[in-house]
Amino acid sequence: MRAIVAAPDVVEGFGAIDVPEPVPGPGQVLVEVRHAAVNAGEIRHLDLWPAGRVLGHDAAGEVLRAAESGPGPRVGDRVLAFGPGAWAQRAVFDLDSVAVVPPDVDLSEVAALPMVGLTALRTLRESGPLSGRRVLITGASGGVGRVAVQLARHGGAYVIAAVGSAVRGDGLAALGADEVVVGLTGVGDPVDVVLDTVGGAQLVAAWGLLAPGGVLHSIGWASGEPAVFPVNSTFAPGASRTLRSFGDASAPAADLALLMDLVAQGGAAGADRLARLVASPRGRDRGAAGAAGAGQGPARPGLTHPSGDVSGGFGPGTARVQVDPPDTFPVNPIAIVGIASTNRRPHVR
Known part of the structure; x- marks a missing residue:
């Protein structure tokens, strides 16, 4: 079968070659990959x-072989998966890393959801209850940022979306941002929660905006620059402020199912139910996303797909690579797809 593999000896850092068929273990499913997604960090760190x-x-694809042990998707089920080895015609995934896609959800529309969705959901969940709190999301035009804006808004937060330029802020207000700012100089009052995807000097500036008791999640480093904290900048009176890392992508099946439920619901999801989703322990509150209900405040979509239009090169956010029909594979798909910082439905060329 064809797959895209690491190739550190070439300029691109990757190549499309023939590889052996994957063999699933007892607790794994074999999936025919119909759609895969490209995340900016994966391209930035190919050398790893x-x-x-x-x-x-x-x-995202269809199950070719069910797991030999334990309950799970059956042969023919459409699934969303998160795990290594996804850029291939066929891949194996652990049972706790796949979730069945609802019948009314397009596979191509959720293929780019796992990495960005899990990062946004789990980071916000670790922040505690969001209702009434000020949440700052940097790099908000990217895939993680767009999902985080929606989830934080539905959780009852006052959402500030920070972007690198005015054009990158297009569409963020419609997703739920109360403020869209270029850089951080326009942020006035202190914030309670920060999701930072930029790193470098912006991470330091975001730390300075934290209110007592606030938490800053460092979940990306798009700037590629070091963060240098001024002397004594980590000392402040009042409740302790916290700087946290993120990297827990373990056992994502339940959260993948939650996120897809939000996509399936669209505008029917109530803000109260989504607040419960963000605050609930991992995977325990399927009802928060699985049932529709009327919440307080203006109705907004349950979750809008994080991608934008496909364009040349690698822009911020996530791109989709289509693997269809299953017996072919693009020779160099990553070289021709990327995404722009828009919120329009993606297309693949």
């Missing part, structure tokens, strides 16, 4: 992978 390693983590 050994030569020949099948790349990618986000995939």
Whole structure:
């Protein structure tokens, strides 16, 4: 079968080659990959992978072989998956890393959801209750940012979306941002929660905006620059402020199902139910996303797909690579797809 693998000896850092068929273990399913997703961080850090390693983590497709042990998707089920080796015609995933896609959800519309959705959901959940709190999301035009804006808004937060330029802020107000600012100089009052995807000097500036008792989640480093904190800047009177990392993508099946439920509901999801979703322990509150209800405040979509239009190169956010029909594979799909910072429905060329 064809797959995209790490190739550190070439300029691109990857290549499309023939590789052996994957063999599922007892607790794994074999998936025919119909759609895969490209995340900016995966491209930025291609040099971390050994030569020949099948790349990618986000995939959507159909189960070819069910797991030998334990309950799980059946042969023919459409699934969303998160795990290594996704950029191939076929891939194996652990049972706790796949979720069945609802019948009214398009596979291509959720293929780019796993990495960005899990990052946004789990980071906000670790922040505690969001209702009435000020949440700052940097790099808000990217895939993680767009999902985080929606989830934080539905959780009852006052959402400030920070972007690098005015054009990158297009569409964020419609997703739920109360303020859209360029850089952080326009942020006035202190904030309670920060999701930072930029790093560098902006991480330091975001730390300075934290209110007593606030938490800053460092979940990306798009700037590629070091963060240098001024002397004594980590000291402040009042309740302790916290700087946290993120990297827990373990056992994502339940959260993938929650996120897809939001996509399926669209505008029917109530803000009260979504607030419960963000605040609930992992995977325990399927009802928060699985049932529609009327909430307080203006109605907004349950979750809008994080991608934008596909364009040349690698822009911020997430791109989708289509693998269809299953017996073919683009020779160099990553070289021709990326996404722009828009909120329009993606298309693949």
